[in-house]
Amino acid sequence: MADLRIPGPVGTDVSTLPNDAGTNQCRLTPTPGSVGREGGVESMSLDDRFVKVLHLTGPKLPAEIQEEFEAMLSPASIAIIVGVLVVWAGSHYFGVGFIADALLLVVGLGFLGWQVWSVGNDFVSFVELTYSARSEADLEKASKHLANFLAVVGVAAFMALIAKGAKRYGPKIKNMRGIIKAAGAADAGMPPNHFRAFLRAAANPNRPRIILVRQTNPKSVRWIQKGFPAKPKEIKFKTSKQTGIVTCKDISEVGKAQKTIRSGSNKQYFVVDRNRRTATNGKGETIDVSNADWPVEPGQVVDPLSQKPLVGDYDLMGVIDPNAKGRNIALAVDNTANARAGKPAGTLTDDFTNTDIKKVAADINKQLDQDRVLHGSQEAFDSLDNLAADELVVGFFPDGQAMSFNREGLKTFYQSIGRSTLDLKKFME
Structure with missing residues (x-):
C-alpha cells in the first residue's frame, strides 16, 4: 500500500x-x-x-x-x-x-x-x-x-x-x-558590556584569537556592575557562592589576607570582622563598613584603596592563535625577577603567561571600567582534568561566536584542535 x-x-x-x-x-x-x-x-x-x-x-x-x-x-x-x-x-x-x-x-x-x-x-x-x-x-x-x-x-x-x-x-x-553550546553573558559570569569586550578582543582584525575564560561566579556580576574591584593574583581565596564576594573560610585565611599587601601600594587588605561593622588589616587598622552598600558578612576581603570588597576576576583559561592552535607557551622561570626578589635561580614564576596573553589582557582591560583580567592562563598552570565536572568555560571566537564548554566539552575541543595543557603546577609540588 x-x-x-x-x-x-x-x-x-x-x-x-x-x-x-x-x-x-x-x-x-x-x-x-x-x-x-x-x-x-x-x-x-x-x-x-x-x-x-x-x-x-x-x-x-x-x-x-x-x-x-x-x-x-x-x-x-x-x-x-x-x-x-x-x-x-x-x-x-x-x-x-x-x-x-x-x-x-x-x-x-x-x-x-x-x-x-x-x-x-x-x-x-x-x-x-x-x-x-x-x-x-x-x-x-x-x-x-x-x-x-x-x-x-x-x-x-x-x-x-x-x-x-x-x-x-x-x-x-x-x-x-549541554557540554558545548552557544554562550551568553550569564554563562561567562559577566555584565553584557564586558562580554562584548571579550568578543571584540577575539575578533581583533590585527590579532584574531580564541579566548577561553573560566566562568566568574554569577553572584559577582551585580558587584562588578557597581565597580567593585577584581580579585588580584596575590589573593588566593574564593568568592562566596551566596554573595559573590571574596570571603575567607577560616581564621587561617583571615590572617593571610590581613597580612597581604595590595599590589601597586604598601597597604594591607582589610577583612570584615565578626561584628559585621568593621574590617581590620594586619596592622590592627580598621575601617567602618556599617553603612556598606553590599551584604556584609564576616571574612569578606576589602580592598584598602577603594574600600570595597573584592569580587571575581576574569580568569583566562587560555589564549589560542587560530593559525597555531596546538602551540601553548608560557614563561615558567624568570631568573632576572628571581634575582631581584632574592629567590634561587630556577624558581618558578607565580604567574604563567606570555606576550600574547598580556596583549589580549591589555586589549580587554582597556575596554572595561578597571583591570579585571589580572594574570596568565589556567591551561599553563593545571590540567583540564582538575576542573570541576560542571565548571563552565566560555570560548570567544574570531568570527564573533561565543561557546560554553563544561570539562568534558573542553577536553573534546582541545583534542579536536591538537592542543594540550602545560600542567606546570606539578613542578611546584
Missing part, C-alpha cells in the same frame, strides 16, 4: 503525487502556500517543519551552491534528510559537540579548523528552532542558520553528515548536549 502522507507545508489544495522510483512510495505533497489555514506552524508535524525549512533555505544560499542544494531536494533525498533530522531533534544526546565531531570526520580539521564549533552551533540552532517553532518567523530563523551552515561547509559535506546520521550515528550518538 502506498505511503500517503503530507510532508510539505500546509497551504493550498493543489497537490502533486510524485512516485519515488527508489522506494516505490507515493507522497502527496501540496504546493507550498502560507501556513495558517489548518492551524499554523504549531499544528504542523516535525517532518513538515523540516521540509518547509529546507525549501526556505535555498533562496538564502550563495548563488554558487543554491542550484546544487535545490537539485538535491528530491522526494527520496528529503525523506532521508528529514528522517535523520527528526531523530536528532528528538534526542537529548544531540548537541554542538556531536555535530562538531561528525564534521571533523566528514571534512577534517584542516578544512574547518576552529570554525567547526561556530558552524556546528548554526546547525544545532537550525534543528532546535525547527523543533520548537511556533510561527513562520521561527522557521525563517531556522532556515537562516541552515543557510549559514551550508555557506561554510557546502552541500556535499551536509549530505555526508546526513548520510553518517542515517547509517551510523543514529544509534550511537554520544551524550554531548
Whole structure:
C-alpha cells in the first residue's frame, strides 16, 4: 500500500503525487502556500517543519551552491534528510559537540579548523528552532542558520553528515548536549558590556584569537556592575557562592589576607570582622563598613584603596592563535625577577603567561571600567582534568561566536584542535 502522507507545508489544495522510483512510495505533497489555514506552524508535524525549512533555505544560499542544494531536494533525498533530522531533534544526546565531531570526520580539521564549533552551533540552532517553532518567523530563523551552515561547509559535506546520521550515528550518538553550546553573558559570569569586550578582543582584525575564560561566579556580576574591584593574583581565596564576594573560610585565611599587601601600594587588605561593622588589616587598622552598600558578612576581603570588597576576576583559561592552535607557551622561570626578589635561580614564576596573553589582557582591560583580567592562563598552570565536572568555560571566537564548554566539552575541543595543557603546577609540588 502506498505511503500517503503530507510532508510539505500546509497551504493550498493543489497537490502533486510524485512516485519515488527508489522506494516505490507515493507522497502527496501540496504546493507550498502560507501556513495558517489548518492551524499554523504549531499544528504542523516535525517532518513538515523540516521540509518547509529546507525549501526556505535555498533562496538564502550563495548563488554558487543554491542550484546544487535545490537539485538535491528530491522526494527520496528529503525523506532521508528529514528522517535523520527528526531523530536528532528528538534526542537529548544531540548537541554542538556531536555535530562538531561528525564534521571533523566528514571534512577534517584542516578544512574547518576552529570554525567547526561556530558552524556546528548554526546547525544545532537550525534543528532546535525547527523543533520548537511556533510561527513562520521561527522557521525563517531556522532556515537562516541552515543557510549559514551550508555557506561554510557546502552541500556535499551536509549530505555526508546526513548520510553518517542515517547509517551510523543514529544509534550511537554520544551524550554531548549541554557540554558545548552557544554562550551568553550569564554563562561567562559577566555584565553584557564586558562580554562584548571579550568578543571584540577575539575578533581583533590585527590579532584574531580564541579566548577561553573560566566562568566568574554569577553572584559577582551585580558587584562588578557597581565597580567593585577584581580579585588580584596575590589573593588566593574564593568568592562566596551566596554573595559573590571574596570571603575567607577560616581564621587561617583571615590572617593571610590581613597580612597581604595590595599590589601597586604598601597597604594591607582589610577583612570584615565578626561584628559585621568593621574590617581590620594586619596592622590592627580598621575601617567602618556599617553603612556598606553590599551584604556584609564576616571574612569578606576589602580592598584598602577603594574600600570595597573584592569580587571575581576574569580568569583566562587560555589564549589560542587560530593559525597555531596546538602551540601553548608560557614563561615558567624568570631568573632576572628571581634575582631581584632574592629567590634561587630556577624558581618558578607565580604567574604563567606570555606576550600574547598580556596583549589580549591589555586589549580587554582597556575596554572595561578597571583591570579585571589580572594574570596568565589556567591551561599553563593545571590540567583540564582538575576542573570541576560542571565548571563552565566560555570560548570567544574570531568570527564573533561565543561557546560554553563544561570539562568534558573542553577536553573534546582541545583534542579536536591538537592542543594540550602545560600542567606546570606539578613542578611546584
